[in-house]
Structure formats: C-alpha cells, structure tokens
Amino acid sequence: xxxxxxxxxxxxxxxxxxxxxxxxxxxxxxxxxxxxxxxxxxxxxxxxxxxxxxxxxxxxxxxxxxxxxxxxxxxxxxxxxxxxxxxxxxxxxxxxxxxxxxxxxxxxxxxxxxxxxxxxxxxxxxxxxxxxxxxxxxxxxxxxxxxxxxxxxxxxxxxxxxxxxxxxxxxxxxxxxxxxxxxxxxxxxxxxxxxxxxxxxxxxxxxxxxxxxxxxxxxxxxxxxxxxxxxxxxxxxxxxxxxxxxxxxxxxxxxxxxxxxxxxxxxxxxxxxxxxxxxxxxxxxxxxxxxxxxxxxxxxxxxxxxxxxxxxxxxxxxxxxxxxxxxxxxxxxxxxxxxxxxxxxxxxxxxxxxxxxx
Amino acid sequence: xxxxxxxxxxxxxxxxxxxxxxxxxxxxxxxxxxxxxxxxxxxxxxxxxxxxxxxxxxxxxxxxxxxxxxxxxxxxxxxxxxxxxxxxxxxxxxxxxxxxxxxxxxxxxxxxxxxxxxxxxxxxxxxxxxxxxxxxxxxxxxxxxxxxxxxxxxxxxxxxxxxxxxxxxxxxxxxxxxxxxxxxxxxxxxxxxxxxxxxxxxxxxxxxxxxxxxxxxxxxxxxxxxxxxxxxxxxxxxxxxxxxxxxxxxxxxxxxxxxxxxxxxxxxxxxxxxxxxxxxxxxxxxxxxxxxxxxxxxxxxxxxxxxxxxxxxxxxxxxxxxxxxxxx
Numbered sequence: 001x002x003x004x005x006x007x008x009x010x011x012x013x014x015x016x017x018x019x020x021x022x023x024x025x026x027x028x029x030x031x032x033x034x035x036x037x038x039x040x041x042x043x044x045x046x047x048x049x050x051x052x053x054x055x056x057x058x059x060x061x062x063x064x065x066x067x068x069x070x071x072x073x074x075x076x077x078x079x080x081x082x083x084x085x086x087x088x089x090x091x092x093x094x095x096x097x098x099x100x101x102x103x104x105x106x107x108x109x110x111x112x113x114x115x116x117x118x119x120x121x122x123x124x125x126x127x128x129x130x131x132x133x134x135x136x137x138x139x140x141x142x143x144x145x146x147x148x149x150x151x152x153x154x155x156x157x158x159x160x161x162x163x164x165x166x167x168x169x170x171x172x173x174x175x176x177x178x179x180x181x182x183x184x185x186x187x188x189x190x191x192x193x194x195x196x197x198x199x200x201x202x203x204x205x206x207x208x209x210x211x212x213x214x215x216x217x218x219x220x221x222x223x224x225x226x227x228x229x230x231x232x233x234x235x236x237x238x239x240x241x242x243x244x245x246x247x248x249x250x251x252x253x254x255x256x257x258x259x260x261x262x263x264x265x266x267x268x269x270x271x272x273x274x275x276x277x278x279x280x281x282x283x284x285x286x287x288x289x290x291x292x293x294x295x296x297x298x299x300x301x302x303x304x305x306x307x308x309x310x311x312x313x314x315x316x317x318x319x320x321x322x323x324x325x326x327x328x329x330x331x332x333x334x335x336x337x338x339x340x341x342x343x344x345x346x347x348x349x350x351x352x353x354x355x356x357x358x
Numbered sequence: 359x360x361x362x363x364x365x366x367x368x369x370x371x372x373x374x375x376x377x378x379x380x381x382x383x384x385x386x387x388x389x390x391x392x393x394x395x396x397x398x399x400x401x402x403x404x405x406x407x408x409x410x411x412x413x414x415x416x417x418x419x420x421x422x423x424x425x426x427x428x429x430x431x432x433x434x435x436x437x438x439x440x441x442x443x444x445x446x447x448x449x450x451x452x453x454x455x456x457x458x459x460x461x462x463x464x465x466x467x468x469x470x471x472x473x474x475x476x477x478x479x480x481x482x483x484x485x486x487x488x489x490x491x492x493x494x495x496x497x498x499x500x501x502x503x504x505x506x507x508x509x510x511x512x513x514x515x516x517x518x519x520x521x522x523x524x525x526x527x528x529x530x531x532x533x534x535x536x537x538x539x540x541x542x543x544x545x546x547x548x549x550x551x552x553x554x555x556x557x558x559x560x561x562x563x564x565x566x567x568x569x570x571x572x573x574x575x576x577x578x579x580x581x582x583x584x585x586x587x588x589x590x591x592x593x594x595x596x597x598x599x600x601x602x603x604x605x606x607x608x609x610x611x612x613x614x615x616x617x618x619x620x621x622x623x624x625x626x627x628x629x630x631x632x633x634x635x636x637x638x639x640x641x642x643x644x645x646x647x648x649x650x651x652x653x654x655x656x657x658x659x660x661x662x663x664x665x666x667x668x669x670x671x672x673x674x675x676x677x678x679x680x681x682x683x684x685x686x
Contacts, residue, residue, distance in 0.1 A: 058546040165634050166402070195401045195573055200617040200628035222547050225619040229628070252621075266551040267621055268576035280555065281548045283502075284516045 011085070012046040013184060013216050014070060019043050019079035021065050025289055037288045039065040041240045042079070044315075047233070049183070052210065052217040054231030054248060056224060056263065058285050062240040063220045067186045070218065071103040072096065083184070101131065104177040108189035110169035114161040120147075121157045124175045131180060146175040150205060167198035171205065178209060186218045191226070203230065224267055228252050236260050239296040240288055242315055246322035256324045258301050295327065307332050307341025363567040364390040364413070364452075364535050367428035371408050373421055380638040382408045382422075384591040388569070390535065395561055395568040397582035397599075399575065399614070401635050405591045406571045410539050413569070414454055415444045432534045450480040453528035455557075457540035459520035463512040469523045470496075470508025476530040495526040499556050518549035522556060529560050536561065536568045542577065554580060575618050579603060584671070587611050590636055590646040593665060596673040607672070607679045609651050645677065653678045 020043075022036040040062040047053045055063045068074040069081060072088050081088045083099055091099060104127075107113035114123055124146060125139045134142075144154060150171040161169055170190060177185055187206065191199040207230060210217060221227050227234055227248065234251055236244040236259065244257040255261050262279040281300050292298060298308035305327060313325040324330075332341045371383040383405040390396045400406050411417045412424050415436070429436045431451055439447070448454075456462035464472055470492050477488040489508070496504035499522040512520055521541065528536050541557060542550040558581055561568045570581055578585055578599065585602045587595045587610065595608045606612040616629035633650045636642055644661055648654040657677050665675045 058548060167634055196575065197401050197573075197614055197617050197631050198634065199619065200630035201632075203619075203628050204630055223619065224547075225621040228621060229619055262548060264621065266547045268551070268554075268574075268580045278551075280551060284518055284549065285546075 011048075013049045013084060014047040015082040016043060016045050016066075016070065017080050017082075019066070019069055019076045019081060021062070021069055021074055022077045035289055038240050038291055039288060040069065040076070041291075043235075043237075043240075043242050044079075045235055045242075045245065047184075047216060047218065049216055050210075050214055051232045052219050052230050054227035054234035055218065055220045055237060056222065056227055056234060057237035058222060060239075060285050060288065061237045062288070063237055064188055066237070067105070067188055067218055067220055071105060071184070071186055072100050101180050102182050103184040103186070104180070104182040105186045105188060106170070106173050106177050106190045109193050110166050110173055111161075111193070113173055114169055116161055119158045119160055120152070120172055123161070123172060124179060127176060127180050142179060143175070146179060149209070150175045165198075166194045167201060170194060170198075170202050174202075174205065174209070178213065178215075181213070182215070184216045184218075186220070188220045189222070190219075192222070199226070206230075224252075224263055236263070239285060239291050241296050242323075242325060243297065244322075244324045244326075245315060250319060250322040254319075254322070256318060256322075256329050257297075257326045258303050258328065259297050295325070303328055304345050305332075305341060306343045306345050307336055309345070311336070311341070361392040362389055362430075363392050363394075363432050364388065364569065365428060365430040366413060366426065369409065369412060369424070369426045369429075371405070371412050371417065371422055371424040374423060375421075378639045381591055381641070382638060383412070383424075386586075386588070386591075386593045388413075388586065388593075390567045390569055392567055393562075393565040394583045395558075395570055395581055397570040397572060397578040397585045398588055399572060399578055399585055400588035401573055403635050403638065404588045406573075406588055407539055409588075410454065410537050410569070410571050413537065414448060414452065415439070415441075416448075416454075446480070449476050449533070450531045451533050452535040452537065453531075453533045454537040454539060455521075455524050455528045455541050457543055459517065459524050459544075460512060462524055463520060465512055468509050468511055469515070469520075470510075473508070473523070473527050473530055476527060480531050491530070492526075495530050496523070498529070499523075499526045499560065500552075501526070516549075517545055518553055521545060521549075521553050525553070525557055525560060529564065529566070532564055532566065534567060536566055537571065538568060539571045540573070541570075543572070543574065550577075557581070575603075575614060587614070590641060591638070592646065592675065593673070594647065594675045596671070598670060598672070601670065601672065605681075607668075607674050607681050608676050609653050609678070609680065610647050612680060613650075645675075 019040060021040040022038050025035040025037055027034060043066060055066060057063050065074060069076050075089050086099065088099060121143055124143045128134050128139050128142065147154065147156065152168065152171055191202050194202065203226065209215065219231055231248045234248040235242055238259050244251055244260045255264055262281045265278045279302060283300055286299060294310045295308045295313040298304040308327050313327050315323040315325045316330045317323050318329060366388040368385045368387060369383055370385050373380040373382060386409065398406050398409065417424060426437060436447065463469065470489065473492040473495055474488040477483045477491050483491060492508055493504045496508060501507050501519060501522050538557065542553050545553060572578060582599050584598050586593050587608065589610055595611055602611065606615055613631040617631060619628060631650055636646060642649055643659060645658045645663055648658040655678065663675050663677045665673050667673055
C-alpha cells in the first residue's frame with residue numbers, strides 16, 4: 001500500500017492513510033450542483049522519526065493542504081492521520097492540543113507570517129505564552145537562548161519585524177516554531193521567498209537544528225535540488241495525487257514518472273558543461289475542480305496512452321522503497337491492451353509545438 | 359554584432375530620506391551590444407531594479423536624485439530627454455518586462471486592449487489593424503487561442519500566461535532593447551522553463567538586445583551572453599557567461615555560485631556566504647564586501663578597489679581576485 005522500505009516498518013512518527021481533502025466551491029446559483037475542489041486525493045505516507053520528508057510539486061498541487069492536514073489544521077474528508085500512533089482527528093480536544101504542541105510550522109512568506117505590531121520577543125514567546133505555565137522571566141531566558149541559536153542578537157529582542165531582512169525574519173519564524181520543543185516541524189517552502197545567497201544559510205540552520213534537537217521535518221518545496229540534498233524520503237505530487245514516492249536517492253537515481261522527469265529537467269542548472277535531456281511541459285496545471293478522471297497528469301504528459309485518460313494510475317512498487325503511479329511503468333492488462341489502451345495519444349497541443357519550435 | 363545598443367556611463371541614484379541618504383546606485387557603467395543578452399545579477403537591495411528603472415527614466419525626482427553622464431540607446435543620446443520625449447521612446451525603442459504580471463497589467467482592461475494601446479500609440483495603425491497585430495503578437499509568445507484570449511482580463515489568465523502577455527507587450531513594437539526585471543521569479547519551475555524559452559527565442563529571433571535583471575544564477579546560465587555582478591550599488595565584476603561560471607574571479611561571485619544548490623551534487627551542507635547585504639545607509643568602509651569576504655585584508659577594510667579591466671572584456675573590482683593566487 002505505501003512505500004515500505006525496511007526502515008519504515010518500525011513505528012512511524014506520522015502516518016497518513018488514504019487521506020483526501022476536498023473543499024466546497026461556492027455555488028454560482030442557489031440550486032446549481034455542488035462542486036468540490038479535490039485538493040488532495042488518496043495520499044498515503046509514513047514519516048519516521050528524525051528524517052526529512054520532502055514533498056515536491058507545482059503550486060496548486062496540494063502540497064500545503066497535505067501539510068496542513070498533517071498537523072491538524074485541515075480535517076481530511078477521508079482517510080486517517082496518525083501521529084505517534086494516535087488518530088489525530090479523533091482525539092479529545094485536550095489531547096489534540098497536546099499533540100499539536102509537538103507539531104509546528106515554518107511558513108513560506110516571512111513578511112506576512114510575522115505580526116508587524118509585535119516585537120521579536122512577543123512573536124517568539126507567543127506559543128509559550130499561549131501554552132501557559134511559564135513566567136515572564138523563564139520565557140525571556142528561553143527566547144534569548146533561541147535568538148542565539150538562530151543567529152540573531154540579544155539587542156534584536158525588542159525590534160519589530162520591519163527592521164529585518166527576509167532571511168532574518170525567517171530566522172525569527174524558525175525560533176518561534178521550535179520554542180515548545182516540537183518533535184515534528186513542517187517547513188512550507190521556507191526559502192522560496194528569499195534570495196539565493198540566503199537559501200544556504202537558512203537550510204544549513206535548519207539542518208543544524210534538526211541534528212541537535214532530533215526533529216522530524218516535512219520539507220515542502222518546488223526546488224528539487226534542495227530536496228535532493230536534504231531529504232531522505234520524498235513524495236512528488238501533481239494535482240492532488242501522489243505521482244512518485246520513495247527514498248530520495250532511489251527517486252533521483254532513477255526517476256520513472258514523466259512528471260518527475262519533467263520537473264527535473266525544468267530545473268535550470270548552472271553547470272555549463274552538461275547538456276541534459278529536456279522535457280518541456282505544455283500548458284498549465286489544470287483546475288482541481290473536476291480533475292481528469294484517469295491519470296491526473298495525462299493531458300500534459302508527452303507519453304500519454306489511450307488508457308491513461310480513463311484509468312487512474314495507482315502507486316506501484318518498482319523497487320524497494322520506490323513507488324510510481326504511471327501506466328508506462330505498471331503497464332496495462334492484456335484485456336485492456338486488447339481494447340487499445342496502450343496506444344499512444346499525443347495531447348492536442350503537441351504537434352503544434354513541434355512546428356512552432358522550428 | 360559589435361554595434362553598441364545601450365551605453366550607460368556613471369549612473370548614480372540616491373534617495374534622500376530621514377536620517378541620511380540611501381545611495382542605491384553608485385556610478386555604474388553598462389554596455390549592451392546588438393542582439394546580446396546581458397544579465398545584471400545581485401542580491402535584493404543591491405540596486406538592480408533601480409538601475410533598470412533609471413535606464414527607462416521611470417524614477418521620479420523626488421524621491422530619487424539621480425545623475426548620469428551618458429545614456430545612449432542605439433546611437434541616440436537620451437541623457438537629456440524630457441518626459442514627453444521619453445514617452446515616445448518607451449515601448450517603441452525600449453521596453454521593460456516587470457516581475458509581477460498581476461500588478462504590471464491593468465486589471466480593468468482586457469489584455470488585448472493593453473497591447474493595442476502600444477500599437478495605437480507608437481504606430482499609425484487603426485483600431486482593427488492594431489488588434490490584428492495584437493493577436494499576432496500573442497501568437498508569437500505562444501498564447502493558445504490568441505483571438506479569444508485577447509478579450510480576457512488579466513485575472514482570467516494563469517501566471518505563466520500573464521507573463522507571456524507582458525512579453526508580447528514588451529516586444530510589440532520590436533524595440534531595440536528589452537529590460538527584463540526578474541521575469542520569472544514568481545513562477546513555478548515548469549512554467550519558468552516555458553516562459554524563459556519564449557523570452558529567449560523572441561530575443562534571439564528578432565535580434566533584440568536584452569538586459570536581464572535577476573538574482574537567480576540558473577536563469578543567467580540559460581539566458582545570458584555576458585554578466586554584470588552587482589553588489590551594494592556597485593558593479594563588482596563583468597564577464598562573459600562561460601568564464602563567469604567556469605572561472606569566477608571575485609570572491610563574491612564565487613560565493614554566489616557556490617550557494618546555488620545543484621542537482622548534480624551529492625548530499626552535503628550548503629555552502630553559504632555569511633551574513634547579509636549591508637544596509638544601504640550603513641555601508642562599510644573600503645570594499646563593501648569585505649565584512650563577508652573570506653579573503654579580506656586590511657587594505658580591503660580601508661580602500662575601495664577600482665574596477666579593473668582584464669582581457670576578454672572582463673572587469674573586476676577586488677584587491678585580491680582569485681586568479682592572482684593561481685598566477686603567483
């Protein structure tokens with residue numbers, strides 16, 4: 001069912017099984033059909049303690065919704081989320097709050113995720129303040145300790161977020177996220193709003209903190225180069241569904257899904273001496289309202305076959321710790337082949353593109 | 359190929375404000391040849407965008423105070439042109455592509471109308487002919503069904519499509535120079551690849567010079583012919599692209615290159631440049647980069663190095679460039 005390498009057989013910290021999240025769309029007319037945005041559809045995964053789990057995909061593919069479902073912010077419409085063995089969404093409020101204390105989040109945009117009217121001290125202490133039970137002096141000590149850990153000065157304590165650069169603000173966000181000693185940290189595109197030269201600083205800081213505090217990370221990114229460098233396991237998503245999953249070494253060594261390949265080739269590399277095979281995807285990601293019935297990717301897939309249109313592709317294990325959801329890999333049954341499901345279809349825009357490129 | 363299209367000499371821009379003067383651009387020279395794509399690279403706050411805006415003469419005084427010795431576009435001196443004359447140049451002889459397509463386009467006008475406007479303004483085309491041209495322009499940048507898309511409002515288009523519309527808008531009159539200010543920063547990776555392809559083919563096919571402003575070296579690697587590296591309001595180096603990537607001479611350039619995560623790497627810690635860009639009001643003495651530089655010496659702390667010319671059109675502003683060590 002899910003990508004089970006040997007490592008995953010032990011107790012995972014977080015486990016998702018068949019999780020789907022749908023959001024209702026506001027009706028255009030009072031009696032028109034109710035429609036749903038299928039943000040996440042049937043995703044299963046296991047995250048073991050101390051690892052970094054990468055989620056990759058374009059914007060609008062459900063990465064953030066999935067992460068929100070993990071930490072109890074968006075109840076899934078189907079499936080279960082288990083954190084340390086407990087079903088997160090059936091916990092009693094008190095236990096739920098206790099579990100939530102162990103999961104924190106670092107947001108993408110360091111400009112809108114910090115309250116501009118709070119000082120750095122107020123921002124960082126807030127989780128502790130809300131939990132209660134700590135005196136002002138204790139909180140201040142803790143905040144100072146964290147400031148030092150994330151590389152800010154003591155004198156920054158009473159400054160406001162507007163005094164800081166993007167990278168420094170992200171450091172404040174990190175300090176706020178770890179003040180309650182969580183076990184599980186979701187980093188939602190923590191560097192994509194920052195300058196390239198600052199990326200390395202923030203990523204190194206995150207890795208250091210992970211080592212010293214034994215944290216488990218979920219790292220959401222559209223930058224595959226970053227994911228390759230810091231994640232042990234990864235999941236490639238497209239339009240709410242898992243396309244490819246597994247240990248990142250396996251996935252990067254042998255990407256099998258056309259979408260993963262396209263993502264990889266879309267990365268602009270700065271290595272001058274290497275020519276690479278490029279797969280340029282046509283068009284944009286379709287709307288998650290009424291997504292394609294078969295494989296979600298078939299409309300943009302350069303290798304689409306007739307059957308891809310109607311038969312959903314399920315994750316199949318291709319090697320230990322590496323799963324792919326693609327008919328190209330899993331193939332069709334004899335019966336399906338008889339109806340011509342394995343005939344290639346080129347999506348309409350493809351031939352046009354060939355002539356336009358000339 | 360050697361014809362100079364854009365020449366900027368000694369551009370200075372400052373913003374006086376409470377508590378001091380922000381010297382955003384401190385005397386930079388830029389040269390762009392015909393059909394060439396020149397990149398201007400630097401971290402945010404180093405003055406890239408201000409440079410772009412002042413080449414377009416889009417900065418107002420106040421708040422800014424600027425001085426320029428020479429601004430020449432395709433042999434024509436623009437240094438002392440009035441706003442009114444500049445209006446005839448902008449859009450026709452040079453055009454700019456902004457980063458954020460949602461704010462650069464007028465939200466209450468259809469995109470077709472916005473492109474029509476360029477033709478109506480700068481050519482003698484009538485309404486109908488202008489629309490025909492618009493549709494052709496949209497087709498060129500790969501907008502599917504250009505005829506119906508021309509009637510769409512910006513919010514009805516996806517990010518990639520909007521950026522294509524901006525490219526169509528900039529290339530409408532086939533200007534001599536295109537300034538692209540972070541054209542793909544707000545886009546997804548797959549869409550970024552598409553849009554860059556469009557931009558590149560438009561620029562190459564129509565032999566238009568481009569000034570590409572970006573902080574993303576991977577974009578530079580795919581687009582540019584030559585690169586200027588900017589730091590804290592000054593040019594710290596210039597090099598042909600190949601040489602810059604294969605053999606960086608300035609410690610800053612080397613640091614920038616090393617900090618880009620690469621897909622070909624194994625797992626390892628990311629190389630980082632320590633610290634951040636100095637605040638524009640509190641620039642350090644001497645070389646602006648010395649507090650972050652691993653080669654800094656006393657000389658760097660006291661004196662700003664000059665921009666030296668090297669062979670192959672390379673320039674460098676550093677007391678201890680990396681090739682000196684190798685040569686010695």
